[in-house]
Amino acid sequence: MITSNLPCPCPRRPSSRMVPPEILARIFWFNPPVSIQLPANYTQVCSFWRAVARTSPEIWTTLIMEAPSALHTQMDVKSFEAALTDWISCSSDLSIDLTVHDWPSLRWPSKRRRTRYTKLYKRVVLGFSNKWRRLVIPNSWDAQDFLSELQIQPSLNALEELTLSVPRVLTDQRYLYPPFSSSKNLHRLHINITHEVVAYPFLETFISETVNVLTVKSVHGLFQDFKFLRAFLRIEQLQNITHMSLSTVCWLSPSAYTTFPATTLTxxxxxxVFGNTHGLSRLLRVLTLPSLVRLGLSTAAYLSLEERNESALEPALLSFMKRSGSSHLACGLLCLTLTGILREGAPQTLTLSSLSDILSTPAANTIQELHIQCEENGSQVATAATTASLMEMLRYDSDIPRRQLLPHLTTFSASHLYDSSIPSQSYFADFAHSRWWPENAKPRMPGVARLETLVLQNCRLTETTQDQLRICYEGGLSSKPRSLYSIDVS
Incomplete structure (x- = not known):
């Protein structure tokens, strides 16, 4: 009788509907789906969650297009294309970052299946050309096909970043025209040369005037042809470039270098730059960069016969630093990264004496970050004696104030160096103690910057050194690594 007179309880809402749609969409945003082959789990929980996900365009702005294992018939192609179209429609009016993967080499399909997939992603890329913000094109669709299709299809109006692989020689005059004249937002261009030779006019017309971040890479040594590099340096659009990465600059013969033009990129x-010592030295000898802020040089592990007899990088880098320092703006060089400069068992690319001369130039006086990597094939290549000389050169000494290098250094990182095997000695701890002091403490020397970050990767440290550095890290010194080759357009 009592229970019959009680009011009927309200129906209980399912737990999956207790979170408001706005908050639920924000949670989904932290783990967005990226591939049709790997759908996000929350889209399969219930119809409510799926509806929230499909009506949240911001979580559908990254798409990785991978060749499905089942692509045997035209019906499979239509089904896959419909799924891609549905994904793109979920992004509403937002732009998408699209990465198109090629067929994996471990399960290389038949020619017919490859043709189906190539035609499919061509239709998708060109059919929704106004949707792509970042676009990565695979090797199977080469640059000639891409340019020829763009000549007919609508332009890539929303495109900000393009990564394109060029697998064969480009000499056909039909493709030598500016393909991105209407892509006003294209600022980043990454070109991967997968063939040994590329026609120079292709790059001259392909680099848009709006591009300010340029990456040109080749595993075959793109810039070993001095005629190509000479023409490359004369490209007028390079005057608009603010961030440039070149790989691989290398020659096996030092002939005909005198024909390089002097080039100033304001x-x-x-x-x-990555390459062997002759390639790097010849490039540095002709460059003048008055606005340079970050410089990263990485030498190849292999040496040519000429390199075994001489080290051409020392005078080239020294003259480059002096020349750039004489024309530097007020900001000056802020970051210097050197990889492979202390290679044991072979002629050193740079001697410690040369490094000291380079860091003593006016252009280096403003450096705030110094990164020295001594890694070669994953092995430790710098001896304890080399490490001792390097750290002694960089540490502060109040008794000899005139010899102080890099007074504004706040970040230092090193890899594959040896600490002293003698417990009473600690090269890294001595360096840290001379440049770092606790917060609000008296500086070690007047007029010098306080070290903020010390990163040691794959360095052999003694227990004493580890204990001493641990005290510094607990006191505020940071050990968080950062990207050594960051491309920041801000």
Missing amino acids: NLRELV
């Missing part, structure tokens, strides 16, 4: 703020 707006270039960051330069990252």
Whole structure:
């Protein structure tokens, strides 16, 4: 009788509906789906969650297009294309970052299946050309096909970043035209040369005037042809580049280097170059970069016969630093990264004496970050004696104030160096103690900056050194690594 007179309780809402849609969409945003082959789990929980996800365009702005294992018939192609179209429609009016993967080499399909997939992603890329913000094109769709299709299809109006692989020689005059004249937002261009030779006019017309971040990479040594590099340096659009990365600059013969033109890139703020010592030295000898802020040099592990007899990088880098320092703006060089400069068992690319001369130039006086990597094939290549000389050169000494290098250094990182095997000695701890002091403490020397970050990766440290550095880290010194070759357009 009592229970019959009680009011009927309200129906209980399912737990999956207790979170408001706005908060639920924000949670989904932290783990967005990226591939049709790997759908997000929350889209399969219930119809409510699926509806919230499908009506949240911000979580559908990254798409990785991978070749499905089942692509045997035209019906499979239509089904996969419909799923891609549905994904793109969920992004509403937002732009999408699209990465197109090629067929994995471990399960290389038949020619017919490859053709189906290539035609499919061509239709998707060109059919929704106004949707792509970042676009990565695989090797199977080469640059000639891409340019020829763009000549007919609508332009990539929303495109901000393009990564394109060029697998064969480009000499056909039909493709030598500016393909991105209407892509006003294209600022980043990454070109991967997968063939040994590429026609120079292709790059000249392909680099848009709006591009300010340029990456040109080749596993075959793109810049070993001095005629190509000479023409490359004369590209007028390079004057608009602010961040440039070149790989691989290398030659096996030092002949005909005198024909390189002297080149001044007034707006270039960051330069990252990988190559052997002759390639790097010849490039540095002709460059003048008055606005340079970040410089990263990485030497190849292999040496040519000429390199075994001489080290051409020392005078080239020294003259480059002096020349750039004489024309530097007020900001000056802020970051220097050197990889492979202390290679044991072979002629050193740079001697410690040369490094000291380089860091003593006016252009280096403003450096705030110094990164020295001595890694070669994953092994430790710098001896304890080399480490001792390097750290002694960089640490502060109040008794000899004139010899102080890098007075504004706040970040230092090193890899594959040896600490002293003698317990009473500690090269890294001595360096840290000379440049770092606790917060609000008296500086070690007047007029010098306080070290903020010390990163040691794959360095052999004694227990004493580890204990001493642990005290510094607990006192506020940071050990968080950062990207050594960051491309920051801000």
